[in-house]
Amino acid sequence: MLLNVNGAQHAVEAAEDTPLVYALRNQLGLKGTRYGCGTDQCGACYILLDDRAVPACDTPLWAAAGKRITTVEGLGTPERPHALQRAFIAEQAAQCGYCSSGILVTCAALLARNPDPSDGEVRAALDRHLCRCGTHNRIVRAVLKAAPELRSGPGE
Amino acid sequence: MNLASRPASGQDSGAPRLPGSLQTNRRLSQWLRIGADGVVEVFSGKIEMGQGIATALAQIVAEELDVALDRVRMVPASTAHSPDEAVTSGSQSIQQSGSALRYACAEARVIYVAAAAARLGVAAEQLRVEDGALIVVSGAASGARISYWQLADDDLLAREATGAAAPKPAAGLQVVGTAAPRLDIPDKVFGRPRFVHDLELPGMLHARVLRPASPFARLETLDAARTQALPGVIDVVRDGNFAGVLADREETAVKALARLAADARWSEAETLPDAAALKDWLKAQRAETKVVDERAPEVPASVAKTLRAGYSRPYLAHASLAPSCALAQWTGDALHVWTHSQGIYNLRADLALAFGLPPQRITVEHAEGAGCYGHNGADDVAFDAALLARAANGRPVRLQWSRADELTWSPFGAAMAIELQADLDATGAIVGWRHELWSNGHTSRPGRAKTPALLAAWHRENPSERLLAVNPPLANGGGADRNAVPPYEFAARRVVNHRLLYMPLRTSALRSLGAFANVFAIESFLDEIAAEQREDTVKLRLRYLSDPRAKAVIEAASAGAGWRGWQRREGCGHGIGYARYKNSGAYCAVVAEVEAGREIRVRRLVIAVDVGRVVNPDGVANQIEGGAVQAASWTLKEAVRFDRTRVTSDAWETYPILRFSEVPAVEVEILDRPEEASSGAGEAAAGPTAAAIGNAVFDALGVRVRDLPITAERIVAAAG
Numbered sequence: 001m002l003l004n005v006n007g008a009q010h011a012v013e014a015a016e017d018t019p020l021v022y023a024l025r026n027q028l029g030l031k032g033t034r035y036g037c038g039t040d041q042c043g044a045c046y047i048l049l050d051d052r053a054v055p056a057c058d059t060p061l062w063a064a065a066g067k068r069i070t071t072v073e074g075l076g077t078p079e080r081p082h083a084l085q086r087a088f089i090a091e092q093a094a095q096c097g098y099c100s101s102g103i104l105v106t107c108a109a110l111l112a113r114n115p116d117p118s119d120g121e122v123r124a125a126l127d128r129h130l131c132r133c134g135t136h137n138r139i140v141r142a143v144l145k146a147a148p149e150l151r152s153g154p155g156e
Numbered sequence: 157m158n159l160a161s162r163p164a165s166g167q168d169s170g171a172p173r174l175p176g177s178l179q180t181n182r183r184l185s186q187w188l189r190i191g192a193d194g195v196v197e198v199f200s201g202k203i204e205m206g207q208g209i210a211t212a213l214a215q216i217v218a219e220e221l222d223v224a225l226d227r228v229r230m231v232p233a234s235t236a237h238s239p240d241e242a243v244t245s246g247s248q249s250i251q252q253s254g255s256a257l258r259y260a261c262a263e264a265r266v267i268y269v270a271a272a273a274a275r276l277g278v279a280a281e282q283l284r285v286e287d288g289a290l291i292v293v294s295g296a297a298s299g300a301r302i303s304y305w306q307l308a309d310d311d312l313l314a315r316e317a318t319g320a321a322a323p324k325p326a327a328g329l330q331v332v333g334t335a336a337p338r339l340d341i342p343d344k345v346f347g348r349p350r351f352v353h354d355l356e357l358p359g360m361l362h363a364r365v366l367r368p369a370s371p372f373a374r375l376e377t378l379d380a381a382r383t384q385a386l387p388g389v390i391d392v393v394r395d396g397n398f399a400g401v402l403a404d405r406e407e408t409a410v411k412a413l414a415r416l417a418a419d420a421r422w423s424e425a426e427t428l429p430d431a432a433a434l435k436d437w438l439k440a441q442r443a444e445t446k447v448v449d450e451r452a453p454e455v456p457a458s459v460a461k462t463l464r465a466g467y468s469r470p471y472l473a474h475a476s477l478a479p480s481c482a483l484a485q486w487t488g489d490a491l492h493v494w495t496h497s498q499g500i501y502n503l504r505a506d507l508a509l510a511f512g513l514p515p516q517r518i519t520v521e522h523a524e525g526a527g528c529y530g531h532n533g534a535d536d537v538a539f540d541a542a543l544l545a546r547a548a549n550g551r552p553v554r555l556q557w558s559r560a561d562e563l564t565w566s567p568f569g570a571a572m573a574i575e576l577q578a579d580l581d582a583t584g585a586i587v588g589w590r591h592e593l594w595s596n597g598h599t600s601r602p603g604r605a606k607t608p609a610l611l612a613a614w615h616r617e618n619p620s621e622r623l624l625a626v627n628p629p630l631a632n633g634g635g636a637d638r639n640a641v642p643p644y645e646f647a648a649r650r651v652v653n654h655r656l657l658y659m660p661l662r663t664s665a666l667r668s669l670g671a672f673a674n675v676f677a678i679e680s681f682l683d684e685i686a687a688e689q690r691e692d693t694v695k696l697r698l699r700y701l702s703d704p705r706a707k708a709v710i711e712a713a714s715a716g717a718g719w720r721g722w723q724r725r726e727g728c729g730h731g732i733g734y735a736r737y738k739n740s741g742a743y744c745a746v747v748a749e750v751e752a753g754r755e756i757r758v759r760r761l762v763i764a765v766d767v768g769r770v771v772n773p774d775g776v777a778n779q780i781e782g783g784a785v786q787a788a789s790w791t792l793k794e795a796v797r798f799d800r801t802r803v804t805s806d807a808w809e810t811y812p813i814l815r816f817s818e819v820p821a822v823e824v825e826i827l828d829r830p831e832e833a834s835s836g837a838g839e840a841a842a843g844p845t846a847a848a849i850g851n852a853v854f855d856a857l858g859v860r861v862r863d864l865p866i867t868a869e870r871i872v873a874a875a876g
Contacts, residue, residue, distance in 0.1 A: 026406055036479075036559070037808060039559070039807065042559075044477060072346070078342060094206075096206025101344075123816040137785075
């Protein structure tokens, strides 16, 4: 099966009902997509399918085929960070960081849809995402810091 | 010989008492290595678990050696090379590992300065260190230089520490005390492999474990044939009530486990208490009773009135965001384990017991897990992986628990019942205080008993004894009785701890142990007394405290929150809570502001904290904020649910935690005390936050909720 991940085509050998999270992590070595619950209740494994943030644990390969898949690794790199990644570092918006990948992906989708969200809109967009370390407020601050950078153009 | 296996060596030989973990790991080379490549490798035995300790320790190293922070490489802990620092817990890493590194690096610096002086033919006093360069700053050779990296020689540090080298005084600090960015955060925001979950070894198999249906369930029959027949399944393992599957791929292991679970028949019994009457159940159990603290004046005061109130908290889950995970590999009778355990040596000790192996045959290596808030499933899953790996013919095995395993089989924070009494004299002064508590013990950590404390050891064909949870001694901070001794100066006081001798649900250390509930109870009760006396609750606290650091955090938090200028509004309230963690650690006061609608919403937490000397102010703020948000979640939402047979909170739907839209604003003020010893920040906010919220709810509604969590139903029940 062919998957379009972070802008490149990859051949994956797996049953078509295999949850995408396992193919990303184990076949393609993209460990940034974290497994948390397996039932779309925590948000740790969110990825972009075309431009929509969805749980990779609850997305079978057949549903992902033919779509653009973007993982946290596809958002940016240390050399070319996404404004959100820069802001998360600037705000030190993590403790354990296990929830970071899914949250970054959801926020990238949010800012693409709504380039100037309010504090409340960021929180509403992130309500499907759990953070157990209690870094919520830092994360919201980081998203609000990244938004104007993204709006003002090629910061990446 | 590795000194780590002879922890008492220093005392035996009459050697000097050394600071922190240097006392039991005395060789400088156990702590650091200076390389010719310009890198300082640091071997702390403490582990990173999202609390930022690796960064704080690296700052201490950079400070004492005078090298740039990015030259410091924190080597993940391993029994192969790390000092034995027991467990990363109790907010003690800065005291134990930080002190050791501070003194070890100060001494290493002296040694390297002496070596440089000899090489350059100058006196040590003529040298200044700048990012590892040793520069002659006076005399004829002025301007000559050499570096740590040019001098790098392992023999220089192959010696015992003397403790004679003085670390830098508070006034000269340049790296310690700054908000250095965390070393681990870039990997986490770029999604790099970092967690134990991300490790991949050549030939690795994937495993899943089949846990019993309920705490005391027996596996009557297990028909493995259909599971074994699935393509990709390598083996099905059964050992008594323990079972698991090995497969070539992760998704196959998941499917195989579902098949196996469907083909397992368990016999179960009603072994759990009535969740609706937990407080009464706790108080009715057989228990070991201990008077923790007692003080009485020569002449007893005359008591005009005695006030009484009872409080409780339920069992709480760690509810880490990642399911526990480990890798294990056997090579002959040698075992290698990769784990997110908090105590690699303790885990090794229990693995040695369980497999009947000398500890030297086992290597336990740390890799980060998701946030860790105490003794979770990390040790258990490592043992599970090692058990299953015996069927892997030498291939490495990666085992990840399910979400349900994580929420139902990680040890729980123990449920507690607390009864308080206060004697007031005719003037209303508090002249006597009694605190009595009932709870299972608060630690079941491995590596401390004669039989293994690892979960599967209780489920195997030849099971180990189900060890009852115990309490650490009060001198080490206590367990159930942590912070049960009030910080206030009451003439008479008595604290009694009843440790239950029946343990229906396995309990162990959860962030702050008994302090969360004890502080909630003490600070709620003080609020009740203040209300009864019609006295301002902040003033009442200040009246019974003499420690200026205690008063300072209360005054700072109440000033920061505008306590005196509070404008009363319908349905809104504010409240305060205070504690000094373990009565010997960080001072913390919290003011909470709540709004009571259909549910209680905490709008704002204003926190003042004094952790002594601050190593990294943003690290302290992050820990305090996080601890407060987690405590708000415990206080408002959390309880392990169960019927008489099974734990039923096995998913996030049934074990809800605070979400983004529910999280309060949190403001943290750090009162820096550069001359005072550093203490940890991770657990200080838990109890004060719970109390502040409970007191704010009373302020808003006039209803006192004494049984956590403070849900709408509890408020209705308390009002009734």
